[in-house]
Amino acid sequence: MSSTLKRGDKAPDFQLPATDGNTYKLSDFDDKYLVVFFTCNHCPYVIGSDEVTRKTAEKFAHNGVRFIGINSNNEITHPSDSFPNMVKRMHQYSFPWLYLYDKSQDVARAYGATRTPHFYVFNEKRELVYEGRGVNTPQEAHNATVNDLDRTLTELTSGRTISVPETEPIGCTIKWKTV
Helix, strand or coil: CCCCCCCCCECCCCEEEECCCCEEEHHHCCCCEEEEEEECCCCHHHHHHHHHHHHHHHHHHCCCEEEEEEECCCCCCCHHHCHHHHHHHHHHHCCCCEEEECCCCHHHHHHCCCEECEEEEECCCCEEEEEECCECCHHHHHHCCCEHHHHHHHHHHCCCCCCCCECCCCCEECCCCCC
16 A cells, blocks of 8 residues: 555645646646546556546546546566557547656655556545555456445545545556666
């Protein structure tokens, strides 16, 4: 689990380039709720759950929920996670989220991200209300019996208390650069 952000903490700021050609910072988003998730191009857990994440993002878009994917993986050890390959992937799949590149890995460290995918849900005050997995079987999301992200967003958008504010993220480890 994240050792950086705790429930109720404010979302750390960022300024990152996106696959749409723009650079974004946290204050650019005036959506009511924000889902920041750490993802990449190559991880089988990401690939296996992308369509469930898509359905969840589309389902809650009308409730003011914005999804932002961030790739913090080391492109030297994992060239498929390079920015040009991120652009290609977004062009190929047209995911309903912005896809940002954290080349320095500073944003992943600020959030305490450990896996891909690793989800963080923030309320209207940009306070953390949920951190963890999207579903209980991300590599084979079609077999999932629990969708933690959907449940969290259902509770959040209906004004209910988040029943399970933390789960262990399931996925590939973030590919850190060696110093």
